[in-house]
Amino acid sequence: MLKIEGLTAEVEGKEILKGIDLEVPTGEIHAIMGPNGSGKSTLSYVLSGREGYEITGGSATFNGQDLLAMEPEERAAAGLFLAFQYPVELPGVGNANFLRTALNAIRRGKGEPELDAMQFLKLARERMKALSMPEDMLKRGVNVGFSGGEKKRNEVLQMALLNPSLAILDETDSGLDIDALKIVAEGVNAMRGPNFSSLVITHYQRLLDYIVPDRVHVLMNGRIVQSGGPELAKQLEAGGYNSVQAA
């Protein structure tokens, strides 16, 4: 379970998170919605340990472990996965090599045996088929020359391979056409289960038609201002964020 209490954080001296309280029990999928500049991406980076964000107060624990005290790679090994809003290109680094290096790093962290090239390829091909990804994407440089949709599918492929217990999806739906959106949603839904929880960060309600969340939280101006069931997302879609502010 992810537990965030009174979390405050600054970027270059400017307070972005102004006291976040949030609990995501294991096995649940929670959505965080909010307008641009409300702190959605900051929250995902703070939880995953990116540099440049100063935590000024509060706590965040995952299954009892103090997330904020851990290095990014330690959080990854503990089961935290961040699907990036803008997946990063790594020129010259083969996608297959990257995926296997990452997978084995995570497996080492969990005390599981590493996969050799053949075992890895078998697993990767299976998962790629499910995501309708062409096999040549394994041979290309990481995200290099990928279309927006391909990059997002590559993120979901990594998630499927690394098998995290907590996945944070940072606006994974942005820039996706409806077919790609469905594929991504299927990828997440396939992971759903008693040992998987997810924080789906999105601007639009659209994604939540396909990934139906257990809870929806509205993030505005660095605070969670309202929480509710899936119907809250529909209400936002109809009335806009102003309707929440007014409430």
Place this chain on the structure above:
Amino acid sequence: MPAVTETIDAVHSVTNSTYKYGFETDIDMDFAPKGLNEDIVRFISAKKGEPEWLLEWRLKAFALWKTMAEPRWAAVKFPPIDYQDAYYYAAPKKKDGPKSLDEVDPELLRTYEKLGIPLKEQAILAGVEGAGESPAEGRMPVAVDAVFDSVSVATTFKGRLEKEGIIFCSISEAVRNHPELVRQYLGTVVPQGDNFYAALNSAVFTDGSFVYIPKGVRCPMELSTYFRINAKSTGQFERTLIIADAGAHVSYLEGCTAPMRDENQLHAAVVELVALDDATIKYSTVQNWYPGDENGKGGIYNFVTKRGACRGARSKISWTQVETGSSITWKYPSCILQGDDSVGEFYSVAITNNWQQADTGTKMFHIGKNTRSTIISKGISAGQGQNTYRGLVKISPKASGARNFTQCDSLLIGDKCGAHTVPYIENRCMTAKVEHEATTSRIAEDQLFYCRQRGLSEEDAVGLIVNGFCREVLKELPMEFAVEAQKLLQISLEGSVG
């Protein structure tokens, strides 16, 4: 950005600790007195039992050297070198010349073992005369001519090579056994007076490798020399000469490590390659001399002249280098493309970390018709390192249809290092086509974070990104070298993340 500084500091605290190959072997040396004069040149020549013509050749080089000055145009800084304060001859004590590895000083073999040199592979070791014919399963055979300090002590695979008519031996042996070949080609690609360091080398070179591949023969294995500087204050002056006769093919590997030192050491090698009609020479280097400590103390001065002549039509010379060591590198492996349709290639990765300086690149001289050259240079600077690509593409009026493609990429790690690109293009031919591309980039914070979020440590992330950056060059290396080179890149950059 403060986050980056923090990362750099973190890296510094981790790295900079160990040069893994720093140890010194205790072997009685047979020194010539310190200093350099005509008598020393004569001493070296006599010690090696050389013929009169070679002594004359050396003396001419020495006379030229005395009239020359150190080149100062490279973007490297170092205090003046006192050439009289060094030994010019040091060799392991002689026991009548080793005929097999059994006769080789076991101390030397242990040294190689520590370095992880393939020589330690017993099957190959035992195979000085014959066992090398059946190398360990699944491995490409590699023939090694090991240069320890100044004298070659072991040569393997001789039998198999001899069957093909291939000559692979130390240059001293070649002078004794194949004087006509040495005399015909020595100094014809890099003349004695070519430059200050080449002249010095010509006067005092002690040993090196000699390769001759006869007409139409494709060398059945990679040929390899491991260099190692071992005696205090001993400059090492290797001389290598490789000749590929018409239609011949050869791939040659050169790799080096050196023991930890406090004072700077001069290394001024000369390599000459000659490719006749339809011949191909591939020359690969992994250079890992001691780079000095994190304060810039010590380290090797690597002032090397490497040049290949594509004398024959359709001949090809390809240089691939991975330069991670030395405190100063001054090196421009070049191709003289004389034969029509001949091809020159230069693939380079140069890393400077801490206080290392590298001024390296290539020269491509297009003389024949339809000659082609490709230059791919990847410079990586970290710490306070300074990395310069310096290259010349020169196309003569007769080189109709000549083509060159050059790509120079620089990667910066941290904010205290430098990358410089100095390309010269001289084109005197209307039908020639010359292309030049250059980029400079940093390891971006988002790249590092992306990798770490996927579970990679910071060091592994840097290694992965740097190896990706160098991929176009690394893929040119022979398999067994490529793996070593990838590890070396990561070791060289340990603790330099930014």
